[in-house]
Amino acid sequence: MTELWEVLTEHFPEFSSGLWITFRLVAFAFVIAMAVGTLVAALRVAPVKALNRIGGIYVEIFRNVPLLVLLIIAFSGFPRAGVSVGQWAAGIGCLGLYTAAYIAEALRSGVFSVGKGQIEAALSLGLTYPRTMRRIILPQAFRTVIPALGSLIIAMIKNSAIVGGSLVALPDLLNRTRLVQSRTFQTDEVFFWGAVGFLLLTVTATLAFRYLEQRFAIRR
Amino acid sequence: MSYLFDPDHWEWVWTGNNLRFLFEGFLVNLEIALIGIVLSLIFGLLLALMRISKPRLVSFPAGVWVDVWRNLPLILIILYLALAVPTSWRQAYADGIPEFFPDALQDELVLGAILGLVLYNSAVLCEIMRSGIQSLDRGQFEAAASLGLTYRQQMRFVILPQGLRRMVPATVSQLITLIKDTTLISIIAIPEIIGHGGNIISAASFGGGVQAPLLQVYLMIGLFFIVINFSLSRLSRRLEIRERERTGTTLKRVEGLEDQVALETDVAAPPR
Numbered sequence: 001m002t003e004l005w006e007v008l009t010e011h012f013p014e015f016s017s018g019l020w021i022t023f024r025l026v027a028f029a030f031v032i033a034m035a036v037g038t039l040v041a042a043l044r045v046a047p048v049k050a051l052n053r054i055g056g057i058y059v060e061i062f063r064n065v066p067l068l069v070l071l072i073i074a075f076s077g078f079p080r081a082g083v084s085v086g087q088w089a090a091g092i093g094c095l096g097l098y099t100a101a102y103i104a105e106a107l108r109s110g111v112f113s114v115g116k117g118q119i120e121a122a123l124s125l126g127l128t129y130p131r132t133m134r135r136i137i138l139p140q141a142f143r144t145v146i147p148a149l150g151s152l153i154i155a156m157i158k159n160s161a162i163v164g165g166s167l168v169a170l171p172d173l174l175n176r177t178r179l180v181q182s183r184t185f186q187t188d189e190v191f192f193w194g195a196v197g198f199l200l201l202t203v204t205a206t207l208a209f210r211y212l213e214q215r216f217a218i219r220r
Numbered sequence: 221m222s223y224l225f226d227p228d229h230w231e232w233v234w235t236g237n238n239l240r241f242l243f244e245g246f247l248v249n250l251e252i253a254l255i256g257i258v259l260s261l262i263f264g265l266l267l268a269l270m271r272i273s274k275p276r277l278v279s280f281p282a283g284v285w286v287d288v289w290r291n292l293p294l295i296l297i298i299l300y301l302a303l304a305v306p307t308s309w310r311q312a313y314a315d316g317i318p319e320f321f322p323d324a325l326q327d328e329l330v331l332g333a334i335l336g337l338v339l340y341n342s343a344v345l346c347e348i349m350r351s352g353i354q355s356l357d358r359g360q361f362e363a364a365a366s367l368g369l370t371y372r373q374q375m376r377f378v379i380l381p382q383g384l385r386r387m388v389p390a391t392v393s394q395l396i397t398l399i400k401d402t403t404l405i406s407i408i409a410i411p412e413i414i415g416h417g418g419n420i421i422s423a424a425s426f427g428g429g430v431q432a433p434l435l436q437v438y439l440m441i442g443l444f445f446i447v448i449n450f451s452l453s454r455l456s457r458r459l460e461i462r463e464r465e466r467t468g469t470t471l472k473r474v475e476g477l478e479d480q481v482a483l484e485t486d487v488a489a490p491p492r
Contacts, residue, residue, distance in 0.1 A: 064449035065442040066400040068414065073442065077435030081223040154291070161293035165407055174296055181303065191300040195292055202291040 007189040011180045018164075018176030019197045025091055025160050025172060026201070030153065032096025037103025042133075044108045055104065062101035067162050070094040075168045091163040091170045099156050106148040110141030146217045150209025157201045173197045224435065232432035233440065238420050242437070245416030246444050248324040249402040252412070255325070256337035256402070257395055263338060264345030265384075269375070271350050282346075289343035295404050298336035302408040305332045324411070333405040341398050348394060352387035353379055385463065392456035396449045417441050 008015065043055030062070075075090040085093070114137050122132040164175035171179075177194030181187055223229065232238045270282035289297070310328040317326055324330070356379060364374040406414035417440075420432045 060450055061442075061446065064396070064400075064446045064453075066403040066445055068403045068406070069438055069442050069445065072414070073435065073438045077438055080433055080435050158291075158293040161295045162404065165295045165299065165404075174293065174299075177296070178299065187300065187303045191296065191304070194296060195300075198292055198296065199288070206291075 003186065004189050004192065007180070007184065007186055008193050011184070011190075011193075014176040014180050015173070015193055015197060018171060018173035018194075019200070021170065022157070022160055022164070022172040022174075022197075023201065025088075025095065025163060025170065026153070026157050028088075028092045029095035029099065029156060029160070032092060033099035033103050033152075033156070036097060036100035038107060040100060040104035041107035041111065044104060045111050059101045059104055062098050063105075067094060067098050067159055068166055070098060071163065071166045071168050075166075087168055087170050090168050091160075095156065095160055095163060098159070099152055102152050102155075103149070106145045106152065107141060109148075110145040111137055113144050114140045140218060143216050143218045146209065147213050150205065150213070153205050153209070154202050157198065157205060161198070228431075229433045229436050232420065232436070238432060239440075241420060242413065242416055242440065242444075245411065245413035246441075247322070248410070248412040249399070250448075251322050251325060252330065252333060252337070252405065252410075253395075253399045253402045255334055256341060256398055259334070259338045260341035260345050260398070261391075263342035264349055267342060267346035268349035268353065271346060272353060286343040286346050289339050290347060292340070294336060294340045294401055295407065297340055298333055298404055298408060301332035301336045301339075302329065305335065327410065329408060329410050330405075333408060333410060337398065337401065341394065344394055345391060348387050348390045349384060352385075352390075353383035355386065356383050388463065389456045389460040392452060392459075396452055399449060399452075400445060413441055413444065 040055045040058050043051045044059070046052065046055075071090060071094045074085050074094050075087075078085045118136055118140075119132060122136045123129070127135065160172065161174040163170050164172035165178075169175055173194060177190055177197075181190040184190060267282055267286055270278050271286065273279050310331050313331040314326065314328040360378055360382065361374065364378040369377065402412065403414050406412055409415070411419075417437045420437055421434050423432075
């Protein structure tokens with residue numbers, strides 16, 4: 001038991017800096033994922049067939065390719081084509097674009113769940129289509145998909161570990177856990193604290209979204 | 221762009237055995253995924269049965285177990301097991317694995333990878349199955365009980381067939397995630413598709429034939445995954461539509477599942 005505490009106290013700087021980097025990675029990637037996801041969702045529900053198809057292709061590509069392969073393509077592949085991509089750009093970009101595909105699908109289902117009657121009512125009141133979207137549909141759609149967004153953030157926290165474990169080697173919690181393990185060889189103790197760090201993030205996110213869900217979500 | 225589409229950079233695809241070698245790597249992923257799928261489904265069902273069982277002495281520990289494993293990154297679990305699985309277990313695995321299994325699975329390193337995949341995915345699948353079972357109307361349990369069926373019979377003939385069937389799409393989407401996650405085992409140096417890709421690239425740069433540029437090789441690997449996962453998701457969608465026409469049930473949300481939203485979409489989407 002004392003060994004367990006010693007590992008934490010002796011290597012606290014590594015663990016805490018790793019946790020902080022994982023947190024930032026997820027936060028930045030989430031911003032990208034929301035922005036791109038909303039855009040792709042808008043393409044998918046737009047009344048133009050060609051746009052729907054573009055959105056669909058985006059979703060199918062980013063949902064079906066493993067995140068690790070995306071990271072290798074961006075971090076090692078793009079520089080060969082003359083486009084240099086940094087650690088953070090690769091990590092945030094890939095994690096964000098990967099999750100954006102799922103967010104787009106969530107928002108799309110949210111938009112459809114609002115109901116045709118509301119769109120018709122808004123249009124017949126003389127609101128324009130973009131205004132209907134912004135004022136009537138999207139506010140309700142976002143509230144409907146709060147639970148799904150929560151699931152996606154948790155998935156994102158877990159997936160962020162791939163950035164640190166891959167050749168991108170961003171010094172996140174997983175990367176630091178490995179580093180401390182390679183210095184101390186106390187595998188059980190070190191990975192225990194790494195796991196606690198990730199659980200701290202995922203469980204906090206679960207509780208936060210449970211609260212948001214009770215407060216704001218619309219059940220259908 | 222000119223770099224990407226330069227025919228010289230794609231010559232490796234039809235030269236020598238590159239593509240076949242890549243595909244052999246992909247087969248390793250699929251084999252490990254298949255074993256992972258079978259074991260995860262079995263253990264997931266067992267965990268789900270434990271979680272919904274009456275005695276709290278059984279259901280509570282099962283709940284904690286599931287909540288811990290499904291909230292950890294799979295890559296952390298795999299890395300830990302690669303370091304922590306005792307040598308004796310690995311030896312037992314290498315001795316115990318049947319001869320007719322593919323070569324890639326004979327490697328003792330694979331044990332940690334499979335254990336990790338199963339620990340994580342059985343926890344997620346447990347949650348999927350549990351919410352399928354609990355989404356059934358209470359009347360089903362009551363009717364089954366009033367017919368005089370024992371608990372075991374209720375489960376087997378009434379509850380599970382309905383509860384699991386409505387979770388088929390969610391299960392398939394989790395299995396797609398599992399297939400994608402098999403690439404993570406490249407990190408513990410099991411020669412699968414990512415590793416084979418690396419081999420092709422370095423073999424070319426050592427003068428062993430046509431140059432195979434990294435970007436193009438990994439784009440090809442991405443294509444492999446798109447083909448298999450896209451077909452699987454199409455299949456599951458078809459199953460789901462048929463199921464919905466037959467029973468008129470809708471899907472239920474599963475907390476913490478990455479790819480559930482895609483499934484709900486088609487339920488929520490009105491015909492256009």
